Amino acid sequence: MIVTLNKILDNPFYAICKKLQKVYEKLISKPNTKSVGRPKKYSDLQIIQxxxxxxxxxxxxxxxxxxxxxxxxxxxxxxxxxxxxxxSTFCIRAKEIEKSQVADC
Known part of the structure; x- marks a missing residue:
């Protein structure tokens, strides 16, 4: 299904996600570090959203x-x-994000 740009821009969730993205990039986003294993299919920001x-x-x-x-x-x-x-992905990733943020504090 094709979703028009007007429908996306008029959605209040869009504005919240854009602000969340700015905050995430400034405060939470970490530089790329080498990790072991397969790369994650969904970013932390997508899971948080x-x-x-x-x-x-x-x-x-x-x-x-x-x-x-x-x-x-x-x-x-x-x-x-x-x-x-x-x-199950939501559950696992939410726990990972929570642990990483607690460890950073």
Missing amino acids: CLLYKVMNKIYCLRELEWKLTNDIITTKIIGLSDIPDH
Whole structure:
């Protein structure tokens, strides 16, 4: 399905994601370091944006988040997802992000 640029720009979630992206790049983003293993399919920013969508839409479980993102094409375009992460991916990556931020403090 083709999503027009006007629909994306008029969406309030778009404005929030753009501001979140600026904050992420200034405060959280780390320089590229060599890591072992396969590169991550979804960036930390994309996972954070999905979790923000979860909070904004009062979604209580990660399976429901996965289902809602599958049905919300505009939000997936705003976040930049080509396919939707599995609920287990959300769980694992959210824990990783939380641990890395706690360790940095």
